[in-house]
Amino acid sequence: MDYQKIIDTIHEDLRYHDVFGEVASYIPELAKVDPKKFGMHLYKGVNENYSFGDSTEKFSIQSISKVFTLSIAMKLLGEDLWERVDVEPSGDPFNSLTQLEYESGVPRNPFINSGALVIADILVSNLKDPKKELLEFVRKISGDNAIDYDYKVAESEKSTGYRNYALVNYMKALGNIKNDVEPIVDFYFHQCSLAMSCEELAKAFMLFANNGKILGTGEKILSPTKIKRINALMQTCGFYDEAGEFSFEVGLPGKSGVGGGIVAIHPEQYSVAVWSPILNKKGNSELGMAALEKLTTMTGLSIF
Ligand code: GLU
Numbered sequence: 001m002d003y004q005k006i007i008d009t010i011h012e013d014l015r016y017h018d019v020f021g022e023v024a025s026y027i028p029e030l031a032k033v034d035p036k037k038f039g040m041h042l043y044k045g046v047n048e049n050y051s052f053g054d055s056t057e058k059f060s061i062q063s064i065s066k067v068f069t070l071s072i073a074m075k076l077l078g079e080d081l082w083e084r085v086d087v088e089p090s091g092d093p094f095n096s097l098t099q100l101e102y103e104s105g106v107p108r109n110p111f112i113n114s115g116a117l118v119i120a121d122i123l124v125s126n127l128k129d130p131k132k133e134l135l136e137f138v139r140k141i142s143g144d145n146a147i148d149y150d151y152k153v154a155e156s157e158k159s160t161g162y163r164n165y166a167l168v169n170y171m172k173a174l175g176n177i178k179n180d181v182e183p184i185v186d187f188y189f190h191q192c193s194l195a196m197s198c199e200e201l202a203k204a205f206m207l208f209a210n211n212g213k214i215l216g217t218g219e220k221i222l223s224p225t226k227i228k229r230i231n232a233l234m235q236t237c238g239f240y241d242e243a244g245e246f247s248f249e250v251g252l253p254g255k256s257g258v259g260g261g262i263v264a265i266h267p268e269q270y271s272v273a274v275w276s277p278i279l280n281k282k283g284n285s286e287l288g289m290a291a292l293e294k295l296t297t298m299t300g301l302s303i304f
Contacts, residue, residue, distance in 0.1 A: 001299060023260070038276045061257050065257070073123060077262050090237070103171075212227045235253040262289065
């Protein structure tokens, strides 16, 4: 398979494509990003890397970070984790408050904001320095010690993060939050501000394509059962209330973020990250989704 040729064709087909959505602006710092940015990186092996465009430029990974924090929480709590957060698609927007009311403060899944905030609460309870340990985890799995938070983005989100404060307060009232609100949202805003390129994300997500083994040393840091569960959650809940559409079009487990990034994996084959900041109405990168649809159609390979 000539992956570079396929990747180049995707670039050519989509670079001048009309996109009608908008860059996320509810986090002021994200509104400053150049909407024309477009990059993709596919990691298949040490000497099999394929990319185009702005694939080495760092962007705000936002909700993609929820896969990293879920992985750490699963290592810490094992199956007990599922008493605090469910594993069903929400069918509601990622920042919705309504479901929580009739489901007694237990979020539908770890990838909507309420679920990620419960995970943040768990990490605040169990780790001495959660921000430092998350960074160490991400640096380790991607083999890149330069990865860091974008403190301006974290500060910017904090200044407008009323809904996330509301979600934590509400779940605290319903008994599903153990710590004070402030350390939880502080950790959450920082995890969302992680700045990574498509290349770095593709490398980090090889953990999930490689059955729990990290690149380089091959050290196994997640069991096959945990990998199965994380990949299943990406498949069913990774794209807000558009998870069905992503599955239908692309047919791979993945996760998106409002920074315009999407990562997807083909188990035992490759990991691929794409970035284009213009979002569709559901909050997913418009060109990113189109690029991944072309990838699985042109290669003729998906998990289905
Ligand atoms: N930091 C964003 C928020 O909480 C993350 C949203 C996303 O990427 O889904 O609203």
